[in-house]
Amino acid sequence: MQFRVRDREAIANGELTATFRRWRSPQARVGGRYRLDPIVIEVTAVDQIDPSEISVADARAAGHDSPAAVLGAIHRIQRKSADPSAPLYRVRFICLGEQPDPRSILAAEAGLDSEELTAITARLAKMDSRARHGAWTRTTLAAISATPGRRAAELAAAQGRETQKFKTDVRKLKALGLTISLEVGYELSPRGRVVLNALQSASSND
The missing domain is CATH 1.10.10.10 (Winged helix-like DNA-binding domain superfamily/Winged helix DNA-binding domain)
Known part of the structure; x- marks a missing residue:
């Protein structure tokens, strides 16, 4: 999974603990570790959800003020690579801190x-x-x-x-x-x- 530089900083600070992605099939798995140099995150949950199920708490965990802002961000960030009809996934994760990358x-x-x-x-x-x-x-x-x-x-x-x-x-x-x-x-x-x-x-x- 890829994140913007400013999002990586928020993840490292513990401010971001979730992300939303449109995928034809899950591209992250529970227990999977993903490097966002220089930090590493571990996925704790991957759930397919309907856009209407995004809560305000979910939105804030992903760095947004509202569910509408989440959907707007997905459209902007993934507009060239994501299928707008693909299922929506909520991915929760924890930050494991900085780890050397071999x-x-x-x-x-x-x-x-x-x-x-x-x-x-x-x-x-x-x-x-x-x-x-x-x-x-x-x-x-x-x-x-x-x-x-x-x-x-x-x-x-x-x-x-x-x-x-x-x-x-x-x-x-x-x-x-x-x-x-x-x-x-x-x-x-x-x-x-x-x-x-x-x-x-x-x-x-x-």
Whole structure:
């Protein structure tokens, strides 16, 4: 789950303990932990609700004055990525405080030797071979490199893919330390740039 920078500060201060999202199916699970650098939150409840069920207390827990303000915010924030007819979910969570992110440490490591680079490219090739929609890792890395900060929905559309499935794939790249999530969109990490250069060089030599 993504939150704006100002919302992350409120979460860290304990002022925000809930969020509302429109999803075709839940994209968060109870007990799941989600990093909002530098803090981590743990989801305590995920409930599908009708908009009329949003209470004033719910709205305030999500940082809004009223249920109407909640719905207005959802429309503004998710207007390009969410289906307005998709079910509405209320997600409650607690803040676990600041925790080191091993992916950030990994992402900053650009000094890869040939053995490490071979291992990563082999891992990406395996991910490509398992994908039903065909090879995607190099294309996705290249798209992020060319347009850092571009919305996930726009990147997905440019590749003819569903936004949520595209986001899932980008998270796989992030787990390898190759991408960095921005407030909007993504960028390649130093490690990701090295790997993309290697993939493009290998492709040009084929």
